Each structure stands twice: as C-alpha cells, then as structure tokens.
Amino acid sequence: MGVDLSVDVFGIKFRNPIILASGPVGFGFELMPYLDFSNVGAITLKTVTLKPREGNPPPRLVDSHGGVINSIGLQNPGIEGFVEEIAPRLKELKTIKIGSIAGFSMDEWEILGEEMDKIKEIKIIELNLSCPNVKGKRRWAEDAELTQKVVKIARKLTNKPIIAKLAPDVTDIVEIAKAAVDAGADGLAIGNGIQAMRIDVETGLPVLKLKTGGLGGPAIKPITLAKVFKTREALDVPIIGIGGIMNWQDAIEHAMAGASLLGLGTAVMVDPEAPVRIIEGIKAFLDRKKIESFNKIIGVAHKGGLNVH
Amino acid sequence: MGVDLSVDVFGIKFRNPIILASGPVGFGFELMPYLDFSNVGAITLKTVTLKPREGNPPPRLVDSHGGVINSIGLQNPGIEGFVEEIAPRLKELKTIKIGSIAGFSMDEWEILGEEMDKIKEIKIIELNLSCPNVKGKRRWAEDAELTQKVVKIARKLTNKPIIAKLAPDVTDIVEIAKAAVDAGADGLAIGNGIQAMRIDVETGLPVLKLKTGGLGGPAIKPITLAKVFKTREALDVPIIGIGGIMNWQDAIEHAMAGASLLGLGTAVMVDPEAPVRIIEGIKAFLDRKKIESFNKIIGVAHKGGLNVH
Amino acid sequence: MLIEAELKEKKISKDYGLFTFKLYGDLENPEAGQFVMLKASDEPVLAKPFSIYSYKNRELTLFIKRVGRLTGKIFSSPIGEMFYIRGPHGNPYVDLIDGEKQYILVGGGSGIAPLNFFSELHPTMVYEKFYGFKGSYIRELFTEKEQRNLIIEEESGKTVIDVLKDIYSEEIGILACGPVPMLKNLPATSYVSLEAMMGCGIGTCKSCAVKTKKGVKLVCKNGPLFRKEEIIWEWI
Amino acid sequence: MLIEAELKEKKISKDYGLFTFKLYGDLENPEAGQFVMLKASDEPVLAKPFSIYSYKNRELTLFIKRVGRLTGKIFSSPIGEMFYIRGPHGNPYVDLIDGEKQYILVGGGSGIAPLNFFSELHPTMVYEKFYGFKGSYIRELFTEKEQRNLIIEEESGKTVIDVLKDIYSEEIGILACGPVPMLKNLPATSYVSLEAMMGCGIGTCKSCAVKTKKGVKLVCKNGPLFRKEEIIWEWI
Ligand SMILES: Cc1cc2nc3c(=O)[nH]c(=O)nc-3n(C[C@H](O)[C@H](O)[C@H](O)COP(=O)(O)OP(=O)(O)OC[C@H]3O[C@@H](n4cnc5c(N)ncnc54)[C@H](O)[C@@H]3O)c2cc1C
Ligand SMILES: Cc1cc2nc3c(=O)[nH]c(=O)nc-3n(C[C@H](O)[C@H](O)[C@H](O)COP(=O)(O)OP(=O)(O)OC[C@H]3O[C@@H](n4cnc5c(N)ncnc54)[C@H](O)[C@@H]3O)c2cc1C
Ligand SMILES: Cc1cc2nc3c(=O)[nH]c(=O)nc-3n(C[C@H](O)[C@H](O)[C@H](O)COP(=O)(O)O)c2cc1C
Ligand SMILES: Cc1cc2nc3c(=O)[nH]c(=O)nc-3n(C[C@H](O)[C@H](O)[C@H](O)COP(=O)(O)O)c2cc1C
C-alpha cells in the first residue's frame, strides 16, 4: 500500500517527516557515504555563528544512562567560512536544507540573518536560541522578550520561513513559544538539549571541561514530548519535535503529541542509518493501522486518539 | 577503617547521608520487612494534604528509557487521618522522620504547618512546592514570589527546620532557591520529578490518565545534578540532592556537586534494599580514597576536586 | 532482597514463552497468586510483576507474553543472561477465597500463569480449568495432557466465557485471571486477579490503585485477587 | 550500517580481556589503526570506539580494558549476547606514516590493540614491539611467543619508555598508542594514536576535537594518528 509520508508545512513539501537536527551531523558531507539524503525530509545544518569558533576544550561529550551530554560549543567556521566553503557545496545534499544560526548580540543576529537569507540552497532559517553550551551566556530562549526581539530582527531580514529553536528546560515553554510566534516565527523546534552534567567520582571534577552540557537521547524524550504536547495545546503552529527520538515509536509519539516534523540528533550520531530505519518503521505502522497518510496522526493525542477517526 | 558517614545539618545529626525521598516509600511501614530503618539517615514521609486524596485514576505509572513517570497525585489520608492513624505509629520507624506537606492555598499551608509542628516524632518539615501531578494547578516552585510566601507562612508556625522541595524543571532554580532561603527555609530539596509524558502509539492517547507525570530515575540524574551544582555555587545552604540516585557513584556525584543529604526515590521503589547497597558503596569508596569523613567530599567539585585536599 | 536469576531455559511460541530461571537465593514459601518483581540489569530500570507459574528447588518458571521493553528483552536474551527478582509479593489466592469451595480456573493469555501454580499446589480445589488463547500456535508450549485445558478460539470459535456458560453453576467458585474484557464477562461473584502498572509491588508507592466499593485499594498489597462485584470497573 | 555482532569467545584476566565477535556482515578492508564503533542493544545509548585487534572471516577480535559502563557490560555478558558495530572508521596508520621506515610499536594497556593488527598486516614494517602493562596477570591473555613483547612493570621495574630509550635511534620510527602520560614521554617525531570521547566516529559531531599546531582537528576524521610534535598537549 502506498502510505503518504509527505508533510506540507511552511509552504514547503517535505518528502517525509524525518529531518536531521542541527549539530550531530555537522554540514552533512561526512555523512554522505552512510546516508542517502534523498531519504530524509530535510537536514538542519550545524549552527553557524558570526565568527569562527573552535569550540570548547575537551572532553566535550560524555554519556549518561539513557543519554549523551555534549558541550561542543558551536565549533564552526563562522558565517564567512560558511558562505565561502560550505554554501557552494550544499547542492550535493539531496534534500531540503535548513540553515541554523546563533548570534551573541542583536547585531550579530542581523548579519547572520542577512547572510543566510542570501544563500539560495537554504530554504528555511532556524534560529538557535537555546544552545546550552556557550560559556557565560544565558540562553535567549530563557526569556520571552529576548526571544521576541531576535525573531523580530530575523523576520525583517528574510522572507524565508523562520523556525525558533527553543529550550525545553524552561518553566513555561508556552510563554516563550507565543513570543516567538507573535514576533513572526513560522514554526518552533522543541527542543535543544537539556542542561546537565556529570562528575567524575575519581577526581571530584565535572567530566566536561565546560562543566555542564546539553543532554540529548532517550532520557529526555518524555520531557520534550510533554513540551511539544503543551505547546501544541496552546498554539496552532508547525512544530519540529526533537528529543530522544531513537526509533519509530518515539517518532510516532512526538507526532501524536503534535509535531509535524521529527528531528533526530543523538540517534543519527549513534547510527547514521537511523533515519532510514525510523522511516521504514513509521511506514509499517501506518500500513498496519490502515492510515493512509502521516498527516492524519499529527496531534491525535489532543483529539481523542486514533480510534476516533 | 572507620569511615565517618554522619552528616550534621539543621542542627541534627544524620547517621549517614542516605535518606528516603517522599512518596515511593509511603509512610514506610510496608517497607519495614525489607529495610532496617536504622540503616538510613532519615525517611521523608509521603506528602500529606489537608483533605484525604484518593489520587489520580490509573494508569498512574509508566516507565521510559532510564526512568519512571508517575502521576500518583498525592494519594494520602489527609492531615486528620495522618495525625490520627499514622503519627502515633511513627516511633516504629527507627530513623529521623521528615514530614512532607502540600497545600493548595495559603490557608491550607497554614493548617498543615501547624499540625505537622505539633507531631513530636517529626523533626523536620518539608514543603512540597513542586508536585508535578496535581491537575490544573501550577506548581508553587515555578514562581519565586509564591515560594517565598509559602515558606514565610511555614516559618512563622514552626521552629523545626524547614526544607523547601523545589522543581528541577524551571528556568532559573537559583532564583527560586534564593527566595525560599530568604523567607527562612533551612534547606532545599532538589528536586522533584520532571514533567514528562508518554503516548501509547497503539491508541494515540497519553499512557497516564492524567496525561503528564513526574519523571524520576537515572534519566534525570545529570539534570538535577546540574541544578544542585548551580544552586550550591550561588547559595551556602544545606541541599538534599534527589534525582536518579541508583548507585553509590550517583550518590557521590550529587555530594560532590554540593548535596549534604542524598534522597532516593525510584531506587528504593525498585529495590527496597538499595539504601543499604549504596551506603556500603559510599563507605568502600571513601575507604579506598582514604577519606575519613563523608563531609569532606560535599561540594568538592566546586573546590578543585579531590586531589586538592 | 534482590535475588540473582539466571536464565536457564526458554521455550517460545510467537509472543508467548515459558522461561525458567535459576535463582541464587530462595523464594520463601511462594503461593499461587503471588508474583515476583523481575528486573533487567540495566534497562528497563523498573522491576515488573510476573505471577509464579511454577517454583521448585530454586527454579522459577514464568509464563510470559511479549508486550514491551522488558518482556521483549527476556525473549531475546541468550541463556545465561542475568536478571534480578524479589518476592514473593501479593497475597496467596488461598488466603482470599472461600477454602471450602471448588473452583473453575478461568485463564486468558498470560493470566494462566498463577492458575497453573494454583492447580499444582491445590489440585483438590480445582473443579475444572479453561485456558483461553487466540491461536493454535500456543499448543507447542504445553504437554499433551496440559493441552486438554486449552480453549483456542481459532480452533473452536469459542472463548473461555462461552465454554464456562455451559457448565457454570452457583456452588462452584470461579477464579479468573486474564484480560479485562474477559474478567468483565464473568459472574459477579467470581474472584478476579487484576493487573496494574506497579512500581514497588509491596504497597508503598500507590501506583497500582484500583477503585472498589470500599475505596481505593492496591493490587499489590490488597490483591491481586478481588471479588468481581467489588470493583469499580470504570476506573480501570 | 550497523552490523550485528554476536559475542563468541571471551578470555578475561582481571580488567583486560580479548573478545571475539561473529559479525553478521562484512567490515570492508579493515586496516590497522582503524576502529569500530560498538554499541550495546540498550545501554549505554552511545556507540564507543574500539581499535581492531584482529579481523578474519567476519570474526572480529577486540582487546578491551574494563573502565566503565559499556566495557563493564561486555565483560559480564554471556556468550551469545548481541552487540552492534559499524566501521571501520578512522584512517589506516599506513596512510599517515612514512612507508619507507621501520617502526618500533610502543603500546600501553588497551593501546596495544591497533599495534597488534598492524604487526599482523605489516610485519615487515615492524622493527620491534614493546607492549607495556602494570601486572603479570596480563600474561595469561597471550601465547608464549606473544609474551616476549610484554614489558611488565611489576616484573622488571621498567616501563616501555625505559626500554625504548635503550634502543631508540633516529632512523627508526615510533608508532605508539596508550595512555597520555606515556605518549608525552616519547620523542617529538613519534606518531601517536590518540583517544577521545567520540559521538559519531565519522567526523560530523565534533566531539573528538584535538588541538594541533594547524588548528582544531578531529581524532576520528583526521586521526587517530598524529605527529607528537603537532599536538597542543595542554588542551587534552
Ligand atoms: C500481579 C501481576 C502479575 C502479572 N503476571 C504476569 C505473568 O505471569 N505473565 C505476563 O506475561 N505478564 C504478567 N503481568 C503483566 C506484566 O507485568 C506486564 O506485561 C509487563 O510489566 C510488561 O512489561 P514490558 O516492559 O514488556 O512492557 P512495557 O514496555 O512497559 O509496556 C507494553 C504494554 O504493556 C502494558 N503494561 C505494562 N505494564 C503493565 C502491567 N504491570 N500490567 C498490565 N499491563 C502493563 C502497557 O500499557 C503497554 O501497552 C502481571 C502483572 C501483574 C500486575
Ligand atoms: C580511536 C579509539 C580507539 C580505542 N580503542 C580501544 C581499544 O582497542 N580497547 C579499549 O579497551 N579501549 C579503546 N578505546 C577507549 C574506549 O573507547 C573507552 O574505554 C570506552 O569508550 C569506555 O566506555 P565505557 O562505557 O566502558 O566507559 P565510560 O563509562 O564511558 O567511562 C569510564 C571512563 O573511561 C573514560 N572514557 C570514556 N570514553 C572514553 C574514550 N572514548 N576515550 C578515552 N577515555 C574514555 C571516561 O573518562 C571515564 O573515566 C579507544 C578509544 C578511541 C578513541
Ligand atoms: C554533538 C551535538 C551537537 C549539537 N550541536 C547543535 C547545534 O550546533 N545547534 C543546535 O541547534 N543544536 C545542536 N545540538 C542539539 C540537537 O540538535 C538536539 O536538539 C538535541 O541533541 C536533542 O535531540 P536528541 O535527543 O535527538 O539528541 C547538538 C547535539 C549534539 C548531540
Ligand atoms: C511513586 C512516586 C511517588 C512520589 N510521591 C511524592 C510525594 O508524595 N511527594 C514528593 O515530594 N515527591 C514525591 N515523589 C518524587 C520523589 O520524591 C523524587 O523527588 C523524584 O522521584 C525524583 O527522584 P528519583 O529520581 O530518585 O526517583 C514521588 C515519586 C514517585 C516515583
């Protein structure tokens, strides 16, 4: 049976809802031998900052029960390097490209937004308002006003769809989400890693050199899932559900909670072919349930579940 | 070698730092055949509310990778039932008893505080400001002002040490912690379960009848650990570290991050003898490291680690 | 106390299986209706309840239906895999039922587990056994003699409820364990063994609540057996 | 592609062990210095890097030191346990070193793994082998012939560095893998194989950063072998 996995959001047709979240896959090129990009809905590129960043000193990654904590610290070539070296090669990635940017000041956001807007291969711009790994900086997405300001700047600079990537570990994500949408965000990514840490009992010191990092992986799935659910309850805007999606069941859970697109971080880092496995699983599930289109399950947890339909 | 595990906080001497967190062990009596209470530092009794509560309809508990989500909903006999049926039997539990209360209004907090103050066997009062499982109610600990108000009321009513139990899933736990301490809290418990949910993909509905619940277990350890660490960095007040402590390593991590006492929730629910196992592990660790007292490792992650000493 | 339990033998037919564990410790006087909490070494974190199907000389047999993470892990584990168990928990059926009567044991799916142990320990209390399953594939888990008790829908078109109707009379008791829809179709005076999501298995955590005419009860501490007529089924 | 890897054989001495896995798929032309990412079925979630110690006919042998969660799990797993691997990842040593030279292989602890594979594949490039360990107990993992390369501190009071000093001359290269303090004590021109916490193993996640005189490099994509003098050791 032909199950329709395509998703239409932001006026763009994604061939399926599985997208690669920003970071773990870098700019994607090293992944090409392992993953046929024409199989995934989109790739979100590694976040780009104004200046090049070498990232935090190692260790930058440590695992924990059910998850992985990273403090990469936005290692990237800076917007100039990105425009010169990466942008010209983006055609090679045979899927939709979402550009991700992070500014440290309003001026930086402005320049980053302008530059991203110019790159033809980038169809959507994601504002990383929530990187948990930048030393000494609060996250923009901890504050509704700051979130609103950043989104407004970006909105003025581009007609491309804008996604605000939020932090799941805030008191009231709905408040922040509303601020982003009011300022003109077309969609929300929920969410980034959750601030976390591990201590090496042998030394008595934090394992990560930065001390804390962002926790991703199955440990956080039920947490971000609740955030997706709550946000969807309050707002009718496309959501990219991210957080601990490791298998098709996790993906379906996020969709049922209200996510239109499903972002993989840790899963694809652990297994570059996870997207294919998950897409196959979604297909088989819909097939078995005799549901002809993925769209039908988005948000069903708010509408009485599957049997109502 | 005689390692000293005792901890002196709130003017009370705990024979060791391992305490039972509120909830999973109820009022403790059913646990007596499995656990010799004279082995643990203290028991925090199940939270008591003004009126009896039958709790939420089932399912009330579901597991997730690395954790357990519960939405018990404070099933308890109410303060009257507690005073009449439970309080007289508390002597049977051969350890320090911490009473836990949760009000739904300022008046309720007042009555609960008064009643708890009167019970001689209760040495410490914990204010559960953060139950994630009460339908339609925001948690007190999401708001610094509300937290302050509740603590102030309690402070007026009792000379017993007061612990404010906070939610780990807030934007800025330090702000809430400061509010609690300013209002007179003697210590902080960090923290309660993190709001989370699961959806049954077969039905498309949330697994828990309440929809969301509180996630505990190893999945949340690195998250609450970071909260303990941050709070300790900002405030010099005794902290009870809670969240995913399943083995001695987890316990030591929490202590190194700054916790003086270590609360077990999920661990003791899964294995009633976990406290004994963990205490033995802490002892063996200190022994191996030739550290004569548990006190020496509290907060070392802030002070250059173990080797500095 | 958590007892180490080494997987010694498994016999699987599709989604059902018999699993025998060698215990490195004793279960104290296990009775039918009681369950053990079984835990994997890492995932899932939670220990989960399984009725005792059979127990002899530190050999514990469970009858398990594969439904999720832990049961999935048990099915795919190699012989030699280590698990942990504690128990027995819950009340023996014999403590909760009328000891003078004889009983028809009505089981559905994995619900036959405690009934098997009951009929091993108390054969004289058993009037008849009806163990219901959907598919014939289940036969291969049982001896020829055991198979006589099977009611297989795929073969006869009948459920245990259908068969029960033919022979039921008031003097005989009913002791049932199985899916909720099956239990709901039993006479009001039946004893029904309930399942619920469990955290502790010993009455402390309040996870396994069931609403009865006498208030909220706990499956682990007050059950698992209840009078059918006492249960407020809407709450389940 | 994740390949199923069934634990077939284990030989353990205290905290070290040789583990042979039967792969249900091929490693493509694995070379010495390359590693596989090995994953447990549930916990830990992360795949972790292990150098190839030996590979033949879909039989992969790893030499592993027990240090934490995944290695602990491998040590305690029964034969038959399923893991997953992918690879080979990282650059072959032969692609990064001067092919004209002969090399002294200097290994410490689990660092001997890639050196063993190197000497299997490129015996003529090997001038000498020094495999350093603390305790004599390690002997039981090796044949008598293999034991000749062991430098055991407990026995001789000497480390590999001590022994190396006696025979080292500029014409011979050094190819080393082992703990950082050992690597730091080698001559500047040595090739050192680095370890780092890894996420992806293929160059995308930027976890395994190492600072060199030519900027931040990745152990998985640019290494694991580097010239000792190029590394900014303070960053490690
Ligand atoms: C007293 C008692 C005795 C039991 N005896 C047996 C037995 O002998 N054999 C047997 O196969 N099963 C038995 N069960 C059910 C068994 O506990 C569950 O099937 C098991 O917990 C599922 O674990 P899982 O990790 O594989 O499934 P999960 O991944 O947790 O869940 C899979 C599905 O099973 C359901 N489920 C999970 N836990 C329970 C539970 N405790 N009760 C009912 N449904 C649940 C979930 O809703 C979900 O749909 C018993 C349950 C109780 C309460
Ligand atoms: C290219 C490469 C090849 C390797 N080859 C081998 C090998 O052949 N045999 C072998 O035994 N080990 C090898 N290692 C190291 C191995 O990857 C780690 O020992 C393993 O990841 C530890 O996993 P764990 O879950 O048991 O430990 P964890 O529970 O993650 O940690 C335990 C301790 O080990 C340290 N650690 C964890 N991961 C790493 C890592 N990737 N590198 C260095 N230290 C780490 C931690 O700081 C911690 O102190 C190699 C590492 C790399 C990068
Ligand atoms: C190694 C690594 C690097 C990451 N880098 C970025 C980044 O540059 N920008 C960003 O928005 N998110 C970044 N993330 C966060 C992920 O996109 C994702 O939001 C998070 O890991 C939670 O999803 P998961 O549970 O699927 O991993 C990174 C995550 C990891 C593990
Ligand atoms: C079944 C259950 C019931 C709980 N009930 C309460 C409660 O009544 N009051 C309270 O303050 N915390 C309650 N908690 C939260 C725990 O005390 C603890 O804060 C939380 O589970 C995190 O710790 P853990 O990871 O060790 O489980 C409950 C937790 C569980 C699992």
Ligand code: FES
């Ligand atoms: S399972 Fe904890 S009270 Fe029944």
Ligand code: FES
């Ligand atoms: S491990 Fe991911 S870049 Fe090296």
